[in-house]
Amino acid sequence: MATALRPSIEDVWNWLSHVPDPEIPIISVTDLGIIRDVAWDREALVVTVTPTYSGCPATAVINQDIERALKEKGIENVRLERRLSPAWTTDWISAEGREKLGNYGIAAPIDGTTAESTLMERIAGLAGGAPLTVQCPRCNSGRTEKISQFGSTPCKASYRCRDCLEPFDYFKCI
Amino acid sequence: MAQTIAMEAAVDRAALFEFLLGMGDNTLVLGHRLSEWCGHAPALEEDIALANTALDLIGQTQLWLGLAGEVEGNGRNADELAFLRDAREFRNLLLAERPNGDYGRTLMRQFLFDAWHYLALKGLRASSDPRIAAIAEKTSKEVAYHLERSRDLVIRLGDGTAESHARMKKALDELWSYTGEMFVNEAHDAALAAAGLAPEPESLKPEWNTLVAETLCAATLGKPQDGYMHRGGKRGLHTEHLGYVLAEMQFLQRAYPGASW
């Protein structure tokens, strides 16, 4: 009987797709790919979330926002579970999320360019590999340069466009 | 028989607890050291980079010390382990507690640590304990960025101006005697390795040597000869510097137990 009143899992995913990331509110938690699972466990709705970065201060806020959004839809019994493995990767950012990032002025991650994948090759002395080309989200120029490995949040690096001279954030690949 | 098994499990648990404290204390103490630069770094970008690295390390501390508390089974959480232990109970490497010094010394310390950290985590991804493997999988991605950055800066400053070269050389000479401890097997390490929980510290040395030698060569600094090596951190025998770190870090929870906001 009670199950008949439960919202469908599909509805829950849809609601979650409207919960914004607190630091980059243009994209949602589902765009980011951090919601790994949604399921009912008896009376509780279990939402499994994976952190982006271990120390990301937004993690606690994201959890609160998810709980609040679901309570507003009438789900009182929400349980959030953390899943570390498989570890979050920027490959999980949706195509829609990437487009939103670009429109917002943040260059989307370029798949396959994690520090990890290039590190061992570089250490082996293969420094001759083509340097990463990040396109300017403002003028689309490929003539850009890295200012710093890190940016305004743990997930971003700072770049500058050598054509329009605008600084911008690059969502780095992990 | 049952008693023997229970005893063995208890011994393993104690060893595992020590090991997890080591991982969490390294990231906690070094993360705190890096946070001391916040607002003081030579350039805004560097300030942000150090603060973000510190943030990663503190986040990783929560994972390691959280698991340590779980393994210990006495109901202590990551915060209690971080804020309510004294120096003798800390298991971090002495390298992590070395004072920041100038910017060059901070970067050299970071590189020497990152190289070890990255290789240690790489080994831990194959841990027989899925909780350890999961933390290693997660954190090694972040540490790969730390290593990429610190390695790059060590090369640029080592192979930079006469002034930056001299400072990096001095930093390397000062810190080198604190690197040996990373590869010393303590009593519990063999048991952990036998159980497939963690690689033996000394097994990480060849790869670390190669990585560090290659970087220091590119930085025109050259790898120092191994001489006397300090040790003791992994057994709780620390330098006087750790006490000052803890005094600052723990003051609030000591003065106002259980305070939260």
Ligand SMILES: [Zn+2]
């Ligand atoms: Zn541009």
